[in-house]
Amino acid sequence: MQVVHTERMSGLRSILFDMDGVIVDSMRQHAECWIRVFGEYGVALSTEDIYLREGMSGIASIIDIFRTKGERIPSPGEMKILQEKKLEIFERYPVTIFPGVEGILEFLSKKGIVLGLVTGSLRRSVRYVLQENIRKRFASIITVDDIVNGKPNPEPYLKALEEVGFRNEEVLVIENAPLGIISAKAAGLRCFALETTLEAARLTDADRVFSSHKELDTYLRNEL
Ligand SMILES: [Mg+2]
Structure with missing residues (x-):
């Protein structure tokens, strides 16, 4: 046994x-980046919205956030652009x-x-x-x-x-x-x-x- x-x-x-x-x-840096990028798409997020989704892949969390808070689900191409924007901003933050x-x-x-x-x-x-x-x-x-x-x-x-x-x-x-x-x-x-x-x-x-x-x-x- x-x-x-x-x-x-x-x-x-x-x-x-x-x-x-x-x-x-x-995580504070990730949250700030997501909040900025989603803001450009008219979706308001809190830090906790990000912390509670932590662990999901970038694309999975983008889909989940749009499903919960957005008016429409963006195309795969748009989501890729959104993820890329977030990464570009994130990689300027000191971690x-x-x-x-x-x-x-x-x-x-x-x-x-x-x-x-x-x-x-x-x-x-x-x-x-x-x-x-x-x-x-x-x-x-x-x-x-x-x-x-x-x-x-x-x-x-x-x-x-x-x-x-x-x-x-x-x-x-x-x-x-x-x-x-x-x-x-x-x-x-x-x-x-x-x-x-x-x-x-x-x-x-x-x-x-x-x-x-x-x-x-x-x-x-x-x-x-
Ligand atoms: Mg973690």
Whole structure:
């Protein structure tokens, strides 16, 4: 019989990190860009509209926003232009990794934990926001370019799981977005969440919620 570790970290072999809002402090910038671009199409958005859709691919969130708030669904060509505009603006914003993240990654690497990155962003955006010395810490990087069905579908996490090559119960996910948590749980993985963008009340599907990277760091150092 396989033992499922719901709380203790013994047996942990790999951690799969979401990128935006977990590794990099980028969600405010993403939200500002989307709000600007959608404004040009007459659609008013709040920051929370973006945070609650985080994890979806760019195109999936464009469709979902127009379905919910727009008067019509744009053509695929228009949506591509809208996404491209957003990327152009985003790539002029400075984005940094959260304080404490490098320390966490270094600690986990020293412990022999295999690290993966699973993001709803494009591979192009991963290269933009993460310097090579951080990217190379991840044995597996799954972007929206590598999958068919993005979060909340389990496909991104299942693909990462296959790449790292461990059993479900040996792998932990760290997320910050409700749809990312749904994706991880649907892949049969334990999932912790960080309150970087949304409060704990929005992250109730996670197995554990941390208010800060520091709190997560302390927990991992105590448990591993
Ligand atoms: Mg995220």
